[in-house]
Amino acid sequence: MTNGPVMFDDDMSKTVTPETAPPVPDMDAPPVAAMQRVAQMAAKPRNRLARWFWGLLGTLIGFFVGVAAWDFVVGLMERAPILGWIAVLLTGLFCAVLLLITLREMSAFARLRRVDRIQIGAAEALLDHNLTSARAVTAQITALYRNRDDTRWGRDAFADKQGDILDADGLLALAETTILAPLDARARIEVEGAARQVATVTAIVPLALADVFTALTANMRMIRRIAEIYEGRAGTLGTWRLTRQVLSHLVATGAVAVGDDLIGSVAGGGVLSKVSRRFGEGVVNGALTARVGVAAMEVCRPLAFTSERKPSVTSLVKRALTGLFGMTSKDH
Numbered sequence: 001m002t003n004g005p006v007m008f009d010d011d012m013s014k015t016v017t018p019e020t021a022p023p024v025p026d027m028d029a030p031p032v033a034a035m036q037r038v039a040q041m042a043a044k045p046r047n048r049l050a051r052w053f054w055g056l057l058g059t060l061i062g063f064f065v066g067v068a069a070w071d072f073v074v075g076l077m078e079r080a081p082i083l084g085w086i087a088v089l090l091t092g093l094f095c096a097v098l099l100l101i102t103l104r105e106m107s108a109f110a111r112l113r114r115v116d117r118i119q120i121g122a123a124e125a126l127l128d129h130n131l132t133s134a135r136a137v138t139a140q141i142t143a144l145y146r147n148r149d150d151t152r153w154g155r156d157a158f159a160d161k162q163g164d165i166l167d168a169d170g171l172l173a174l175a176e177t178t179i180l181a182p183l184d185a186r187a188r189i190e191v192e193g194a195a196r197q198v199a200t201v202t203a204i205v206p207l208a209l210a211d212v213f214t215a216l217t218a219n220m221r222m223i224r225r226i227a228e229i230y231e232g233r234a235g236t237l238g239t240w241r242l243t244r245q246v247l248s249h250l251v252a253t254g255a256v257a258v259g260d261d262l263i264g265s266v267a268g269g270g271v272l273s274k275v276s277r278r279f280g281e282g283v284v285n286g287a288l289t290a291r292v293g294v295a296a297m298e299v300c301r302p303l304a305f306t307s308e309r310k311p312s313v314t315s316l317v318k319r320a321l322t323g324l325f326g327m328t329s330k331d332h
Contacts, residue, residue: 108238115230118144118302125168126306134168138175141302144231145179154179173307180230180301181308187226188311191293192320194222199286199321203279215285219243222289223296230300246295283321290316 073091077084118140125133142158145151158178165171198218202211223246224239290313297311298304 105237112238112242115300115302122172122303126172129168131168131171134171138162138171141175141179144302150182151179154182172303176303176307180303183229184308186229187297188316190222190225191290191316194218194293195286195289195317195320198289199282202285203282211285215289219289219292222293226296227300230302246292246299286321287313287317
């Protein structure tokens with residue numbers, strides 16, 4: 001037995017103070033924000049076997065429903081001809097409405113493909129510096145917005161100045177500044193509104209899946225409205241396809257993550273440390289929604305951002321959330 005003091009090899013050279021102590025982990029915090037979960041779910045690649053399963057299941061259900069409806073109408077015609085003819089009329093009206101919905105969806109897909117062709121043509125014209133191709137692209141853009149009153153001033157200004165432009169870059173830049181600039185302003189307003197809604201619901205509503213549901217619905221509605229602004233009106237199926245395209249792009253490029261620099265610029269110094277975890281997650285989800293909105297603008301816009309500056313996510317979120325979480329315009 002040792003009579004002297006017992007020495008333990010412990011690193012006590014550094015004095016732990018409240019300022020230097022590590023933060024206590026928040027065990028209730030979710031692993032990722034709601035918008036990250038939404039993006040990961042929507043961008044997940046579809047399984048071919050699952051597509052076959054759901055396709056065959058829908059076909060079987062439709063077949064059985066059609067046979068049952070046919071038997072019902074035929075039996076009703078035999079028992080009560082008047083009621084049978086009423087059933088035939090209602091069934092015909094339903095089929096007509098279903099046909100109109102199908103035509104509307106096909107028209108929406110055609111509009112989306114039209115915008116895609118303009119984007120591809122503009123990219124090739126810029127790459128080759130081909131003035132003829134650039135004139136063809138600008139003619140397509142003018143035709144795309146010929147029935148829009150909100151682009152009349154821009155189309156008139158472009159028509160007056162396009163004859164003075166003798167290079168492809170300048171011609172496409174002129175179309176961007178005159179025709180697309182007002183549409184960009186409207187799209188930014190939609191992005192700010194969606195970011196504000198998602199951030200507010202996340203911060204206030206304590207339900208577990210409320211933020212995920214709100215993020216999904218708000219972002220799909222935002223993407224659909226942005227597509228409508230740029231004359232790429234999408235139906236229900238077209239909106240879902242466009243949403244998957246935007247979110248898949250964000251996940252593939254890693255832009256769905258929010259860095260500390262963005263949160264610091266949005267929240268301003270120690271704001272997040274003064275509010276609850278829900279408010280901090282609301283800012284994160286609002287910032288991610290703004291990033292989805294910027295990506296949707298890039299996907300739906302007929303021309304890429306070249307002469308016009310692409311909207312900054314930080315500025316969008318600051319304008320959307322100013323005053324919502326106690327922030328002011330002087331926060332950086």
